[in-house]
Amino acid sequence: MNAPQTTNRAHLDAFWMPFTANRQFKADPRLLASAAGMHYTAVDGRSVLDGTAGLWCVNAGHGRKEISEAVGKQLATLDFAPTFQMGHPLAFDFATRLAEIAPGGLDRIFFTNSGSESVDTALKIAIAYQRAIGQGTRTRLLGRERGYHGVGFGGISVGGIVNNRRVFPQVPGSDHLRHTLDIPRNGFSRGVPEYGIELAEDLERLVALHGAETIAALIIEPVAGSTGVILPPKGYLERIRAICDKYGIVLIFDEVISGFGRLGTPFAVDYFGVVPDLVTAAKGLTNGVVPMGAVFSSRKIHDALMVGPENAIELFHGYTYSGNPAACAAGLATLDIYAREGLLTRGAELASYWEDAMHSLKGLPNVIDIRNIGLVAGIELQSRDGAPGTRAYDVFVDCFKTGLLTRVTGDIIALSPPLIVEKSHIDTIVSVLGDALKRAA
Numbered sequence: 001m002n003a004p005q006t007t008n009r010a011h012l013d014a015f016w017m018p019f020t021a022n023r024q025f026k027a028d029p030r031l032l033a034s035a036a037g038m039h040y041t042a043v044d045g046r047s048v049l050d051g052t053a054g055l056w057c058v059n060a061g062h063g064r065k066e067i068s069e070a071v072g073k074q075l076a077t078l079d080f081a082p083t084f085q086m087g088h089p090l091a092f093d094f095a096t097r098l099a100e101i102a103p104g105g106l107d108r109i110f111f112t113n114s115g116s117e118s119v120d121t122a123l124k125i126a127i128a129y130q131r132a133i134g135q136g137t138r139t140r141l142l143g144r145e146r147g148y149h150g151v152g153f154g155g156i157s158v159g160g161i162v163n164n165r166r167v168f169p170q171v172p173g174s175d176h177l178r179h180t181l182d183i184p185r186n187g188f189s190r191g192v193p194e195y196g197i198e199l200a201e202d203l204e205r206l207v208a209l210h211g212a213e214t215i216a217a218l219i220i221e222p223v224a225g226s227t228g229v230i231l232p233p234k235g236y237l238e239r240i241r242a243i244c245d246k247y248g249i250v251l252i253f254d255e256v257i258s259g260f261g262r263l264g265t266p267f268a269v270d271y272f273g274v275v276p277d278l279v280t281a282a283k284g285l286t287n288g289v290v291p292m293g294a295v296f297s298s299r300k301i302h303d304a305l306m307v308g309p310e311n312a313i314e315l316f317h318g319y320t321y322s323g324n325p326a327a328c329a330a331g332l333a334t335l336d337i338y339a340r341e342g343l344l345t346r347g348a349e350l351a352s353y354w355e356d357a358m359h360s361l362k363g364l365p366n367v368i369d370i371r372n373i374g375l376v377a378g379i380e381l382q383s384r385d386g387a388p389g390t391r392a393y394d395v396f397v398d399c400f401k402t403g404l405l406t407r408v409t410g411d412i413i414a415l416s417p418p419l420i421v422e423k424s425h426i427d428t429i430v431s432v433l434g435d436a437l438k439r440a441a
Contacts, residue, residue, distance in 0.1 A: 030400055035062035038418055038425055040405060048400065051429050052407045053418045056225060056257045057288030060337045061420040067289050067333040074329035083111075083323045091323030094331050098294065101335075101344070103255070103267035104275030108302035111323040112293035115256035115282035116150025119219065122278045122295045123154045124317050125305075126217035126250040132304045135248065138216040141171060142206060142249075146179040148226035149219060149254050149280075158219050161227060175210065177202040177220075181230045183380070187369045188362055189231070190355055196233030203243045212247035219280075222268035225257035228412030229371045229378025237274040250301070251276040256293070260284030261338065261419050263374030264348030271374070277301055287334045292327040343419040347375040353423055357430045358415070364434060365441030366391060375421065379413045379433070381440075391440055398436040404429060 012026045031043040038061060040048040053059055060067075074090070081088040091111065099107035110125070112118045123141055130138040143149060143158030150159070157170035160179065178199055186193035207215065222237060224230040244251040253276040258268040261284065265271040269279060278301060282293035305314045321327070338344050347354075351374055358377040359370050369380040381391050389410050396408040407414040413433065417425065 030397075037061050037063065038421060047403060049404050049425060049428055049432070051399075051405050051415045051417050051433075053284075053416050054288050055283070055407075056262070056416050057283035059260050059262070059284040059419045060287045060334060060341070060343055061418040064287060064289075064333075064337060066337060067287055067330050070329040070333035071290060071326050074326050078325050081325055082320075084318060088323075088325055090325055090328035090332065094323070094328040094335075097332060097335050098296070101266050102296050103253075103259075103269035103279050104298075106269075106275070106277075106279055106296035106298050108297040108299060110295040110297065111319075111327075112282070112295065113291050113319055113321050113324075113327075114150070114293045115254075115280065116152045116155050116293075117319060118256065118280035118282055118293035118295050119149040119158075119254060120152040120154040121317060122219065122252045122280050123158070123217060125278060125295065125297065125301060125315065126252065128315055128317075129250060129301045129304050130216045132307065135213070135216075137213050138248075140173045140175070140210055140214045140216060142175055142177065142203075142215060142218040144177045144179055144220050144224075146181070146227040146230060147176075147219070147221055147224060147254075149221075150256075173210075173214070175206055177206065177218075179224070179227075179230060180233055180236060182233075183369045186233070188359065189371065190359065191373055192231055193233050197235040197239055199233065200236050200239035200243065203240060203249075207243075207247050207249075212249070215247065215249050217250040217252055217278075218244060219252040219254055221254045221258070222272060222274075223258045223263065223373055223376065225376065225414065225416070226409060228380065228409050229373075229376055229414055231371055231373055232272070237272050241274050241276070250278065252278045252280065254280045256280055256282045257416075258376075261344040261347055262376060262416065264345060264351050265374075266344040285334070286327055286330040287337075289334070290324070290327040290330040291321075292324070292331060341420070346419050350375060350421065350423070350426070354426055357426045360430060361434055361437065364437045367437065375417060375419065377415045379415075379437075381411045381413070381437075383411045395433070395436045395440045398439055399432055402432050402436065404432040404436075406433065 032040045033043045034041045095109040145160035147160045149155040156165050157174040160176050180196050185195040259281045263271040277298050279296040286292045355372050358372050366382040368382050371378045392408045392411040399406050
């Protein structure tokens with residue numbers, strides 16, 4: 001396979017890249033040619049350690065032949081089948097397998113094609129549920145500041161990252177709780193921070209402001225990833241669950257990032273022991289090989305919609321590619337790998353080593369906070385005067401050039417390696433990142 005001609009910029013022009021400073025990137029592109037295990041290979045032949053599991057999704061590592069062979073076999077057998085008033089066996093098989101590991105027993109599965117679609121699906125299910133139980137005035141959707149719930153209009157409405165929202169209209173009536181990041185009180189916490197359970201009472205404030213009878217659902221990330229790894233304080237999620245129960249609000253956990261072993265448990269629901277009504281998933285669902293997402297629903301939500309004439313469609317919602325055969329094949333093969341290699345819990349074995357390694361970066365120039373849980377970490381840097389985001393971006397580019405892929409968001413470096421990571425890889429991550437932090441000083 002011929003490598004792209006990196007000296008010829010013209011061939012880069014046609015692709016309008018997502019979430020990218022296109023002009024900056026195309027002036028000095030970072031292109032990946034292949035991948036295997038824990039590493040990418042850049043087009044210039046350099047090996048690049050994957051410190052981000054691709055984009056939080058390649059949990060079982062790269063180049064898993066079982067998955068590619070399963071997809072290839074499926075494409076040759078049944079490339080596409082509709083799931084509107086029709087079906088194919090793999091969609092039911094995959095849903096059944098997922099139900100066996102479903103977070104909190106949420107064993108009714110609706111398939112989507114991405115995290116964004118999972119979020120919008122869950123929001124619509126929540127509103128449909130409220131209507132089905134006679135609560136049709138409940139249409140308001142709540143999220144949280146700094147939350148990321150994809151890029152659909154529903155997702156950006158409940159999301160709380162300003163740049164994702166500022167130029168787009170949002171679903172009327174959406175509102176937001178405060179986020180839980182508190183560096184002055186919780187800086188350099190190891191794992192779940194000590195202070196901030198009182199922030200859950202923000203939900204009481206919004207209920208008082210809008211009236212419980214208007215609120216359909218609250219969606220939050222148990223661990224907020226895209227905004228820079230923000231963790232829930234001790235007792236926070238339990239309190240949120242209790243307030244939702246008190247006022248009849250559907251609670252949705254967005255586990256697009258935290259699902260499938262990222263915290264050392266199958267889902268964050270298992271880690272925290274707090275069960276919502278709906279869980280959104282994607283990314284690790286198919287190891288990032290084929291786009292796919294899912295919504296896990298409680299039977300209470302699901303069964304409330306299974307009423308009326310049996311020939312009536314219960315939920316007027318879905319996607320052409322819901323339960324796509326190739327995606328289901330990839331998902332089933334991925335679950336086989338997770339089970340055989342114990343990857344859904346392997347992170348717990350390495351969490352202590354990972355934590356010590358990440359916090360060894362404390363004291364390096366401009367490091368103002370380090371946050372970690374499971375195999376996730378966020379290293380927050382002091383912004384440069386008048387140039388926020390540039391310091392972390394420089395560290396990101398430096399790391400790539402010296403053989404490490406990180407994730408940058410604002411002035412935060414986020415790390416989330418494949419779950420096959422070894423201690424030697426963690427040592428390399430810390431060494432390369434530490435050197436880059438010193439050079440960025």
